[in-house]
């Protein structure tokens with residue numbers, strides 16, 4: 001089964017900008033091998049990671065004179081994907097067929113984004129992440145053997161916090177999930193919740209809930225279909241946090257999550273505190289989600305058992321189907 005065409009026409013992250021340096025960077029998106037490389041001006045380009053000559057991965061090559069060079073026989077491809085030099089026959093006419101498809105590629109929020117086909121939705125606007133008064137920390141990436149739909153649903157699943165993350169994100173003494181109304185506006189689900197959370201630990205003092213006995217967090221969610229979540233957290237005061245989570249659909253049952261966190265407090269805290277905290281959280285989730293069958297979220301309601309507090313998952317599945325992304 002192939003991926004829905006509409007999924008190919010979405011922006012997906014393929015790596016943190018910092019991961020893509022002078023060496024070409026090979027990855028997969030929806031089963032397609034993709035190479036990302038930077039031209040002379042530093043701009044990132046994306047193309048099929050396959051040399052037309054003998055099918056070698058171009059990502060094993062190198063960049064020279066604003067071209068990507070194949071590692072096998074050193075054919076040179078420009079940023080439009082056209083082969084412009086064949087060292088074995090420098091005088092010969094270069095055949096029309098000597099090229100590799102290129103993809104849409106932009107950089108924003110410290111990520112490189114690729115769309116295999118003309119993107120149907122724009123990237124979410126998150127002013128906090130581009131505001132100098134906010135400290136931004138990149139965590140992960142988190143490579144999981146699961147589908148991006150499972151990784152995304154897990155990030156916004158309220159019922160599991162006390163059980164999978166006791167003492168870190170939830171309190172097993174307060175497992176009830178408050179009501180949550182989900183509204184679909186275009187390809188974005190809007191919902192918010194005030195829910196019990198755990199008090200900060202000494203090891204990970206990351207949330208602004210100090211000195212509160214039974215803390216509660218206000219969470220405002222925007223779930224941008226298919227695999228992006230913008231979550232704004234607050235505790236009733238000035239202090240705020242924004243979580244930007246997005247999952248790269250590498251292949252069926254293989255994904256890579258990126259979690260970028262902005263805060264307007266504790267700006268001097270070393271990045272490693274949040275990075276280590278999220279590593280613990282995501283590892284706690286990983287073993288659960290990798291065990292789920294089927295690996296991809298079943299978009300047919302009859303296949304799993306939904307209760308009222310699963311409103312987000314139900315709306316997510318319904319909306320993915322309605323948008324032709326399932």
Ligand code: FES
Pocket residue numbers: 051052053054055056070071072073074075
């Ligand atoms: S395989 Fe790429 S140049 Fe020969």
Ligand SMILES: [Fe+2]
Pocket residue numbers: 154155160161164165281285
């Ligand atoms: Fe979790």
